[in-house]
Amino acid sequence: MRRLLITGGAGFIGSNFVHYVLENTDDHVTVLDSLTYAANLASLEGLPAGRFRFVEGDICDATLVDGLFDTHDAVVHYAAESHNDNSLVGPAPFVQTNLVGTFTLLEAARRTGIRYHHISTDEVYGDLEFDDPARFTESTPYNPSSPYSSTKAGSDLLVRAWVRSFGVRATISNCSNNYGPRQHVEKFIPRQITNVIDGVRPRLYGDGLNVRDWIHADDHSSAVLRILDAGRIGETYLIGADGEKTNREVVELILQHAGLAPDAYDLVTDRPGHDKRYAIDWSKLRDELGWEPRYRDFGAGIESTIDWYRENEQWWRPQKAATEQKYAAAGQ
Numbered sequence: 001m002r003r004l005l006i007t008g009g010a011g012f013i014g015s016n017f018v019h020y021v022l023e024n025t026d027d028h029v030t031v032l033d034s035l036t037y038a039a040n041l042a043s044l045e046g047l048p049a050g051r052f053r054f055v056e057g058d059i060c061d062a063t064l065v066d067g068l069f070d071t072h073d074a075v076v077h078y079a080a081e082s083h084n085d086n087s088l089v090g091p092a093p094f095v096q097t098n099l100v101g102t103f104t105l106l107e108a109a110r111r112t113g114i115r116y117h118h119i120s121t122d123e124v125y126g127d128l129e130f131d132d133p134a135r136f137t138e139s140t141p142y143n144p145s146s147p148y149s150s151t152k153a154g155s156d157l158l159v160r161a162w163v164r165s166f167g168v169r170a171t172i173s174n175c176s177n178n179y180g181p182r183q184h185v186e187k188f189i190p191r192q193i194t195n196v197i198d199g200v201r202p203r204l205y206g207d208g209l210n211v212r213d214w215i216h217a218d219d220h221s222s223a224v225l226r227i228l229d230a231g232r233i234g235e236t237y238l239i240g241a242d243g244e245k246t247n248r249e250v251v252e253l254i255l256q257h258a259g260l261a262p263d264a265y266d267l268v269t270d271r272p273g274h275d276k277r278y279a280i281d282w283s284k285l286r287d288e289l290g291w292e293p294r295y296r297d298f299g300a301g302i303e304s305t306i307d308w309y310r311e312n313e314q315w316w317r318p319q320k321a322a323t324e325q326k327y328a329a330a331g332q
Helices: 012-024 062-069 084-089 092-112 147-166 188-197 217-230 247-257 283-289 298-311 313-329
Strands: 003-007 028-033 052-056 074-077 115-121 170-175 177-179 203-205 211-216 236-239 244-246 266-268
Touching (some): 115 147, 177 298, 188 298, 188 313
Parallel strands (some): 028 052
Antiparallel strands (some): 211 244
């Protein structure tokens, strides 16, 4: 039995990880979350009270963080400002949470010596050309293109420096785009799904041909747990599932599952600095730690995700109107 602290555990991938850990281990879990707009306490409902505790607080609060680190064996750091569009409008929260917050956690890990795993993104590598056969690897140079991805890149570099300079027992994982239950409706897939449910035509940036490499949140969770248990200190592991799809393909699949015409969407002005293509080479994770994704069939994963949003309207409905007002104000 391990005492595990999960930052950002009321958010999308964090809450899915909390559920996965409690369903697949004997660990006790504490979630630390500041409950920003992207968090949802409903995502943590129904968890076993004897093994789960929630603490509302900011990862930049050194006193709070120090106290929690003193009573836990390991931390998995999911907490982040993560929406690219928001980072273009207001970068300050991204600098504070992603850089200052990570620094605060690393200093606590340095003092206590507990195991630390850092969750990052493939967006730190920038993007790939559409016709480039290459994929991102652990040795790909960083080339972030937005305030969001640049602050995540900076947080990764802080982790590497604290490992080398101070002996912090840390690992890093950079993951491709996640999809699945409990994702805020501002994000690409849940926004398209909930728009279709509401009878609203989906919208795509530019020509809709930008490519993302998708992975189900449960597969991400299983990979992170594997790295936490068996990953080599100081190493970075890329997490993917060979899920490259254009944004058009994703929307057409959602429309297909809804019984609508595959071209029932609109194109809008492209986002500034919109990355062309992401693709993950996760062979190190497979070869070194023996991990494999469970959800190989992207279509089946999307169908189950659509079903979740149809069956859990009370979870996402309170977020929807305000989210669409923001997009409408931006002409998106």
